[in-house]
Amino acid sequence: MLRVLLLGVLAPAGLGLPAPPEPQPRGSQCVEHDCFELFRGPATFLAASQACEGLGGHLMTVRSSVAADVISLLLSGDSGDSPRLWIGLQLQPGCSDPGQLGPLRGFQWVTGDNRTSYSRWARFHVDRAPLCGPLCVAVSEAGALAPGEPAWEEQQCTAEADGFLCEFHFAASCRPLLVDSGALAAGGVTITYSTPFGARGADFQALPVGSSATVAPFRVELECAAPPGEAEARWGRDAPGAWDCSVENGGCQHTCNGSAETSHCLCPPDAYLQADGRSCAALADHLCHKLCEHYCIPNSYVPGSYSCMCETGYRLAADLHRCEDVDDCIQVPNPCPQKCVNTRGAFECHCNPGFELVDNECVEPVDPCFGSKCEYQCQPVGQTDYRCICAEGFAPSPHDPHRCQMFCNQTACPADCDPNSPTFCQCPEGYILDDGFMCTDIDECENGDCPEACRNLPGTYECICGPDSPFAGQVATDCDPIKVNSDVDGDGDSGSGEPPVSPTPGATSSPSPVGPLHSGVLIGISIASLSLVVALLALLCHLRKKQGASRAELEYKCGAPTKEVVLQHMRTEQIPQKL
Secondary structure, three states, X not given: OHHHHXXXXXXXXXXXXXXXXXXXXXXXXXXXXXXEEEEXXXXXXXXXXXXXXXXXXXXXXXXXXXXXXXXXXXXHOOOOOOOOEXXXXXXXXXXXXXXXXXXXXXXXXXXXXXXXXXXXXXXXXXXXXXXXXXXEEEEEXXXXXXXXXXXXXXEOOOOOEEEEEEEEEOOOEEOOOOEOHHHHHHOOOEEEEEOOOOOEEOOOOOEEOOXXXXXXXXXXXXXXXXXXXXXXXXXXXXXXXXXXXXXXXXXXXXXXXEOOOOEEEEOOOOEEEOOOXXXXXXXXXXXXXXXXXXXXXXXXXXOOOEEEEOOOOEEEOOOOOOEEEOOHHHOOOOOOOOEEEEEOOEEEEEOOOOXXXXXXXXXXXXXXXXXXXXXXXXXXXXXXXXXXXXXXXXXXXXXXXXXXXXXXXXXXXXXXXXXXXXXXXXXXXXXXXXXXXXXXXXOOOOXXXXXXXXXXXXXXXXXXXOOOXXXXXOEEOOOOHHHHHHHHHXXXXXXXXXXXXXXXXXXXXXXXXXXXOOHHHHHHHHXXXXXXXXXXXXXXXXXXXXXXXXXXXXXXXXXXXXXXXXXXXXXXXXXXXXX
C-alpha cells in the first residue's frame, strides 16, 4: 500500500506533469480584533488546518451569525461557483446520536471546545442515522436553506474541498485611514493595506496591529500600532513631524498646517509641541521645565499655573524657582553624635580621635586584648588582632602561644627566683641551677649521650649518626632505635621485644673467680653501706636547701633515664669531697 502511495506522489513529477497548485488567497476581512481569509485550491482538512496554523491562525470557527455574514461577504467577492470550503469543525472517531448532542451534533471546533450560538446544517443531513467519525465540515451555498446563508455539510476528512477559511485574532486594531474629502474628489488617491497574515487590499473594515498602509501619490507609509499603556491602536510612523495633511490630519493632535512642500503641526496657545512633532502638551509643563530647577507641580485647578519643588536636602529659594542647599549641621538637635560636615544636598558624620562610627553612633573601638587568654601580657596588633608576650627569660610556648615557658639562648642565664622566697628558683629545660641564682647549660656531649659525633646547643644537643646507625647521616637526639624504644616503654624492654644491644666492650682481662667471704668482711661492708646512705641523705638535704626546689621541680631538656644516671654520677663524684 505504501508503495502505491509513493508511486501516486512521484508519478506526476516523474512524468513531467505539473504539481497541484497551492491554495491562493481570494479575499479577506476583519471585524474588530478578528480577521478572516478565504483560500481557493484543492486541499484536505489536514492540509488546510496546517496552512492556517503556518500563518499564525486556525481554521475558521463560525459561532455567530456575524461570522456567517463574513463568509457570505467573502464568497460574494469570489468568482467561483458554490465552492465547498473547510471550516474548523470536526467529529472525532466513534459514533454518536446527532439528536442528543446539541447544535453541533457531537462535532468540536479545532480550538478544542463546542461553544456556539449558531449552527446551519444542510436540511437533508438533519434526520440521518447516528454519525461515525472521523468526519469534517465544509460550508457551501449549494445546500443553503436561504439565500446568503451557506450550509454546513459533513465530509470525509481525507476528501479534497475547493478551499478553506482561516481565522486570525489580534489584541487591537486600527480603523481604515481617513483621507480628506477634497483629495478624494480630486481623484488619484489609492490606499494599499498589508496585514501580518499576508492579506493585501484596499477594502477593510478594520486593520490589526502590525498592518501597514501606503497612500499614493502622497508617498505616505504608516503602521498600525498600540502605544505602551494604551488599549487602542492608531496609525503613525517613527519619523517625527507631520506627513501630508490630507491623510489622518498629518498625524497632528491639534492642527495640521500644510503647504505645497511641507506640513507641520500646530498647538493651541496654552500648549506647546512635543518632541515627536505631532502631539501637544500643556504650556505649564513646558514652563516648569524651563524655569524650575528641580521639580514642577502643575496646578490642575488654575490652568497655566505651577509650583516648583526641590529635592531632599534643598529648599526653595526666595525667587520660588531656584533650589539652595540646607546646612543640616546647624539643625537642633544635631544629626551627628560628634562631628558634622555639611555637603551639597546632604551631610557626613565623623567621630573624634579614638572613636569610630557604628550605626550613626561614635563608640570606642573594642580592645583586641579583651577576653584574651595570655598568661603574662597581651599586646594589640592593629585594631582587631593581638599577640601574647612573656617576661624576660620566658617565651611563648610553640604548642600553646597563650602560655609562657622559660627560655635561654645562651650557655648561662639568670634563674627565675621567687622574690618572696629567694631560695626557690627555676631553670629552663636543659639547664641546671648553679651558684643558687644562675642556670647553666648541661653539656650532653660530655655525658656521652651520643655514641659518635655530638653537637651541644643551648638547652639541647644534636647527634650526628654514623654509618653503622640506621639513621646514618641524619641529625637526631639518639641514633640507637632500640634504646629509643626502650625509653618509650619505660620498663627496660626494647620496643621490638628484644633486649637492648649493649655497646661492644674494649679488651679486658677475665675476672678472677670470687671465693667465700669472711664474716668480718660482711660486717664491714654493711657498716660502710649504712654510712654511705647517711652521707647521701645529708647531701640531699643540703642540695634541697641550696636549690630551693626538689629534684622533681627542676626541668631538664630530656626525661630519658640516661640523664638521671649522668646527674647521679655527677653528685656521686662530689660526695667524697664534701664528706
